[in-house]
Amino acid sequence: MKSLINNFPNEVRSDLSSLIDNGGVLRAEKCEHICQLLSISIENLMVKLLPLAASYSKSELSSYKVGAVAQGIDTKGNGISDLYFGANLEFSSLYNSLHAExxxxxxxxxxxxxxxxxxxxxxxxxxHCRQFLKEVAGNNDLQIILPADSASEIFLPGENPEDNVATIDLSKLLPAAFGPLDLGCEQLMMEATEEGHQLELTRQSDSYLVLQALLAANRSYAPYSSNYAGCALEMKTGEIFCGQYAENAAHNPSLSPYSSALSKMILSMPEFDYDDIARLVLVESPTMVSQKSITTTLLLACNKDVELEYFAADVKS
Ligand SMILES: [Zn+2]
Structure with a gap:
């Protein structure tokens, strides 16, 4: 990562270094500063950052490193929002892979x-990712950006040909889509309210890690099964990373809470080792659906010495 940052001009390296300490998040003010210094668009910056994002890939099976850089919708008025890295993460079973998007x-x-x-x-x-993105708040206007030299002709070239940017709306990549509305779901992923799902543990705990997992479960998105779930991962060094479950109308592109937490850990600790995981807590409201067995399986694939700490929760009556 540091050597990739050194490929950028000297004047923007310190801004970019914040990505390493900030879990793959580049704040809007730093994005704006970099764009000004390099006289480039935010889309161009996002494309230039892709090799950095891809450097977090854990793709032992495919050796195919994918990087993604997402821009949020919250802005502080200048039109640019925070940027977020993602990279593909592979497990020993193909259908549990987490895609960069x-x-x-x-x-x-x-x-x-x-x-x-x-x-x-x-x-x-x-x-899989087109369907996943269809579930995300903002999908109606969501723009997909590619390096121009890897985009097909259906992508539109950027305003400046030197930008090496090509774009297309998600709706054009996924026409006649099946989505949440087809299942009567009007709330999208990321739109959850602050008060969450009002979950209450069925077995009390004052462990900070358990309470963090409960918080993640309260923020999860499970409109199709009500299996609200979140997990919290603690490293031997004391850092904690949370993951939130997100369902998808097409089911298979759903996001497991453990993958979500693991991905955040990898983005925050590039030098990590799976053996550095000390504890993993899962909190969920089990229904016909449960995250318990898949979380146990995925944990086992990473670290055989850690036992899943499981807590069921009910929605407060
Ligand atoms: Zn994908």
Missing amino acids: QAAVSNAWLDGQKGIRSIAVSGAPCG
């Missing part, structure tokens, strides 16, 4: 963003 959206959601305005990706989003 999912990781970037999860990063933004965990930071409190209420939607996504645009997302840059190293290559055209796969069908």
Whole structure:
């Protein structure tokens, strides 16, 4: 990551270094500063950052590194919002892989963003990710940004050909889409209210880690099963990373709470080792759906010495 930052002009390296200490988040004021110094658009900056995002990829199976950079919708008035990194994360079972676009959206959601305005990706989003993005707040106007030299002709070139940017609306990449409205769901992922789902643990705990997992479960998005779920991961060094469950109308592109937490950990600790995981807590409201077995399986694939701490919760009556 540091060597990739050194590929940028000297005057922007300190702004970019904040990405390392800030879990793959580049604040709007730093984005604006970099764009001014380099005289480039935010879209161009997002494309230039893709190799940095891809450097977080854990793709032992495919050796195919994907980076994504998402821009949130919350702005402080200057039109530019915070940027969020994501990279693909592979497990020993293919269908549990986390895609870079999912990781970037999860990063933004965990930071409190209420939607996504645009997302840059190293290559055209796969069908799984197009469907995942269809569930995200802001999807109606969501712009996909690609490096121009890897975009097909259906992408529109940027205003300045030197920008090496090509864009297209998600709606054009996923026409006649199936989405939340088809299942009668009007609230989108990232739109959850501050008060959350009013979950209450069925077994009391005053552990800080458990309460963090409860908070994540309260912020989760589970309109199709009501299986609100969140997890909290503690490292041996004491850092804590949370993950929020997000369902998808097409089911399979749903985001598991453990993948969400693990991805945030990887973005925050590039030198991590799976053996550095000390504890993992899952809090959920189990219904016909439960995250318990998949979380146990995924944890086992990463670290055989840690046992999942499981807490059920009910919605307060
Ligand atoms: Zn994908």
